[in-house]
Amino acid sequence: MNFKLEQINGCQVLSILDERIDAHNSADLKAELLQLIEQHGGAIVVQLEQVRFIDSSGLGALLSGHKQAVAKSGKLVLVKIQQPVLAMFEITRLNRVFEIYADLDEASAAQT
Amino acid sequence: MSPAILQVDVIIPTQTRYLDLIGSIGERIAKELDSYSGDREALAYHLNLVLTEATANAIKHAQDNEAKNTVRICIHIEDRQLTIKVYDHGQGFNLEAVAKPDFDHPKENGMGLFFIRTLMDSVTYTQQADGNVLEIIKYL
Numbered sequence: 001m002n003f004k005l006e007q008i009n010g011c012q013v014l015s016i017l018d019e020r021i022d023a024h025n026s027a028d029l030k031a032e033l034l035q036l037i038e039q040h041g042g043a044i045v046v047q048l049e050q051v052r053f054i055d056s057s058g059l060g061a062l063l064s065g066h067k068q069a070v071a072k073s074g075k076l077v078l079v080k081i082q083q084p085v086l087a088m089f090e091i092t093r094l095n096r097v098f099e100i101y102a103d104l105d106e107a108s109a110a111q112t
Numbered sequence: 113m114s115p116a117i118l119q120v121d122v123i124i125p126t127q128t129r130y131l132d133l134i135g136s137i138g139e140r141i142a143k144e145l146d147s148y149s150g151d152r153e154a155l156a157y158h159l160n161l162v163l164t165e166a167t168a169n170a171i172k173h174a175q176d177n178e179a180k181n182t183v184r185i186c187i188h189i190e191d192r193q194l195t196i197k198v199y200d201h202g203q204g205f206n207l208e209a210v211a212k213p214d215f216d217h218p219k220e221n222g223m224g225l226f227f228i229r230t231l232m233d234s235v236t237y238t239q240q241a242d243g244n245v246l247e248i249i250k251y252l
Contacts, residue, residue, distance in 0.1 A: 020132055020135075022128070022131045022132065022135070022164050022168065023128045023131060023164075023168040023171075023172075024128035024129050024131055024132070053135070053157070053160060053161075055131075055161055055164045055165055055168070055224070055227075056165060056221075056222075056223035056224040056226075056227055057168065057224075059223060060219075060220035060221060060223065061220075063218055063219075063220050064220050084153070084154070084157045087154075087157075088161075088227075091227070091230060091231075092213065092215070092218070092223055092226070092227075093215040093218070094218060096215075097218055
């Protein structure tokens with residue numbers, strides 16, 4: 001899986017550059033998130049702008065990251081989710097579990 | 113004019129790299145359905161997702177049996193009924209025993225079959241001596 005990692009306003013921002021998250025690459029995402037949380041803690045922002053498809057294993061990888069972040073007194077925030085992908089969070093009610101924002105600015109504003 | 117019958121039959125190795133191919137076939141089929149009056153983009157995503165989940169499930173189950181390391185996926189459309197059959201050679205599982213996710217305490221696993229059940233109209237799983245078949249029906 002292709003990622004871009006940046007530090008913006010004290011947050012680790014992980015942009016997923018693949019269009020598709022499924023059982024083929026979700027283990028990579030899970031491992032990357034766990035490593036990031038282990039190394040940096042605090043707030044991790046996952047930017048999903050490029051992602052046009054996610055399956056249950058992709059949702060599971062993000063949920064794993066969320067649980068790990070909370071266990072470390074941090075948080076995992078999602079931004080720039082495309083509508084069809086957001087619909088999958090809604091069907092599984094995971095939109096109630098994750099903090100989801102339109103973009104980084106909105107996510108930053110919500111943290112202050 | 114749409115053909116009365118459309119059937120796609122694919123056999124893939126039990127490797128997750130082929131999930132994209134299988135899902136994409138479903139997405140393209142949704143976009144080719146001339147007579148479908150619902151939300152075509154949503155149907156395209158749903159078929160991509162359901163085929164991806166069902167195939168991933170079959171690949172996962174098939175890994176305990178290396179002798180027959182392929183999964184067969186059959187998509188059949190006739191008279192406004194779309195039928196997906198996914199054949200695996202694994203141990204099989206009890207579909208009825210798969211519980212609905214606990215939304216208040218979400219888990220990483222178990223959402224795949226929930227998606228299939230929620231987005232499609234009928235799901236059955238039949239275990240036979242020569243393999244198992246997950247049959248999914250969607251009325252168009």
